[in-house]
Amino acid sequence: MTVRSRPWLLDAPIGLVIALVSIGTARVQATVVRQINPTMGPPWMQPRFRQHQVPFPPGVDLHEPYTWAAVVWSVLLGFGIAIRRVRPLVGYSITVIATTGYLAAGLPFGPVLLGPAIGLLALATRMPVRQWLPWGALLLPMIWAGFVGGDYAGLADPNFWTAIILGPPLIMVPALIATIRRIRSQESRRAHELELRRVAYQERLRIARDVHDLIGHSLSVINMQAGVALYVLDKDAAPAEDDHRVEESLQAIRSTSKNALDELRATLAVFRGEGTEPDTTGERAPVSGLARLSELVDTFRAAGRIVSVQVDGDLDDLPGPVDNAAYRVLQEALTNVARHAGDATATVLIARSAERLIIQVTDDGRRSSRAGSRADPQQPQGSGLIGMRERARAVGGDVTAGPRPEGGFSVRAEFPLRPSETAS
Structure with missing residues (x-):
C-alpha cells in the first residue's frame, strides 16, 4: 500500500x-x-x-x-x-x-x-x-x-466587510494557482501530442518520398532496359551483337531491381521492431548520397541515354540530410528526363561552395518515337516535382523547374550549407 x-x-x-x-x-x-x-x-x-x-x-x-x-x-x-x-x-x-x-x-x-x-x-x-x-x-x-x-x-462590525471582500479570494488562491497549472499542463500535453503527430506525419511523408524516388527511378530504368532488349531483338542485326546487347540490358535490369529491393527494405525498416520510433533528429543515415553519383549516371548511360556531368567543388563532406536530399533530387530529375524526354541529352551541373550546393539538370528536348512528351495528356504527371521540392525544403533549400527558352527542360536545386555542418 x-x-x-x-x-x-x-x-x-x-x-x-x-x-x-x-x-x-x-x-x-x-x-x-x-x-x-x-x-x-x-x-x-x-x-x-x-x-x-x-x-x-x-x-x-x-x-x-x-x-x-x-x-x-x-x-x-x-x-x-x-x-x-x-x-x-x-x-x-x-x-x-x-x-x-x-x-x-x-x-x-x-x-x-x-x-x-x-x-x-x-x-x-x-x-x-x-x-x-x-x-x-x-x-x-x-x-x-x-x-x-x-x-x-x-x-x-467594520471588520466584517473587509473579511467578506478579502477572505474568499485569499482562500481561493491555492485553487486558482492549481487551475492555472492544470490548464498549462493540458496545453503542454496537447502541444506534445500535436508535435508527435507532426513528427509521425513527417516520417510517413519521408518514407513516401523515399519509396516514390527509389521505386520510380528503378522501374524507369528497368523499363528503359527492357525496351532496349525488345528493340534489339526486333531489329535486324548480327546475332552476336544482339546477344551481347540483350545480355547487358538483362544484367542492368537484374542489378537495378536488386538495388531497388535493398533500398526498399532499408526504407521500410521503420515499420519493423528496430524502426518503430520516428526519426526526430533529421540525422538518419542517408540511404544514398552524391558519393553514388557515378553509379547513378552509369545506370542511365547503360540504358542508352547520353548524360554529361560537371562537378565543381568537393562533395565528400556534405551534411548527411543535404547529401541524401541532393542525391534524390538528382535521381528524380534524371528519371524525368528518361521518362519524358526520350533520347534527349541530359547535362548535370553540380557546384559546391562554402555556403550552398547547387544542382542543375537540363535536357535539350529531343524526342524519339519511344519517348513520351511532358505535354502528352496520356502520360501520368506523377508527383516528382512536388517530391523534389519537399525534399529540398526539408533541409532549407528550394527547387525551381520549367521549360527552357531554347527547348528542353531545366531543374535547378539549391541547398544551404552551414559552416558548422560542413566542418570536418
Whole structure:
C-alpha cells in the first residue's frame, strides 16, 4: 500500500496537524481570556451580544466548554481534509461546515481557514473552473459566521466587510494557482501530442518520398532496359551483337531491381521492431548520397541515354540530410528526363561552395518515337516535382523547374550549407 494508491495516507496527517493547531489556538485564546477576566466567557456562551458581554457567576468553569467546541469542529475539519482526494466534493463541504461551526462558536480566525482552502484545492485539480468556482460561494456564509454574534448579525462590525471582500479570494488562491497549472499542463500535453503527430506525419511523408524516388527511378530504368532488349531483338542485326546487347540490358535490369529491393527494405525498416520510433533528429543515415553519383549516371548511360556531368567543388563532406536530399533530387530529375524526354541529352551541373550546393539538370528536348512528351495528356504527371521540392525544403533549400527558352527542360536545386555542418 503506497501513498499513490492510498492518497488519504498523506492527507490524514495534514488534517490532524491543522485540527491540533486549531484546537491549540482556541485553547490559547480561552486561557488568555480567563487570565484577563476569569468571569468572562467566550462570546457564544454570552446571553448578550459580543460587545456587551456580561460576567458569569464566580466558580463557573468557562474554559472546558470553550475547548470542547474547538475539539469537535477541529476533528470534523481534519476528517474533511483527510478525504479531500477520495471524495473531493464531500471533503470540501465538510471543511466548510466545520469551519462555519468553529467560527460561529466564537473561536478565533486562523489556521482553521486552511481547511476550506485545501478542500477547494482538491476540487480545482479535478474540475474545470466553471464547475468548482460556484462552490466557492459557500465561503461567504462561512466568513459571516465569525461575526454573527455582533450587532445586526455582524453587519455593523467594520471588520466584517473587509473579511467578506478579502477572505474568499485569499482562500481561493491555492485553487486558482492549481487551475492555472492544470490548464498549462493540458496545453503542454496537447502541444506534445500535436508535435508527435507532426513528427509521425513527417516520417510517413519521408518514407513516401523515399519509396516514390527509389521505386520510380528503378522501374524507369528497368523499363528503359527492357525496351532496349525488345528493340534489339526486333531489329535486324548480327546475332552476336544482339546477344551481347540483350545480355547487358538483362544484367542492368537484374542489378537495378536488386538495388531497388535493398533500398526498399532499408526504407521500410521503420515499420519493423528496430524502426518503430520516428526519426526526430533529421540525422538518419542517408540511404544514398552524391558519393553514388557515378553509379547513378552509369545506370542511365547503360540504358542508352547520353548524360554529361560537371562537378565543381568537393562533395565528400556534405551534411548527411543535404547529401541524401541532393542525391534524390538528382535521381528524380534524371528519371524525368528518361521518362519524358526520350533520347534527349541530359547535362548535370553540380557546384559546391562554402555556403550552398547547387544542382542543375537540363535536357535539350529531343524526342524519339519511344519517348513520351511532358505535354502528352496520356502520360501520368506523377508527383516528382512536388517530391523534389519537399525534399529540398526539408533541409532549407528550394527547387525551381520549367521549360527552357531554347527547348528542353531545366531543374535547378539549391541547398544551404552551414559552416558548422560542413566542418570536418
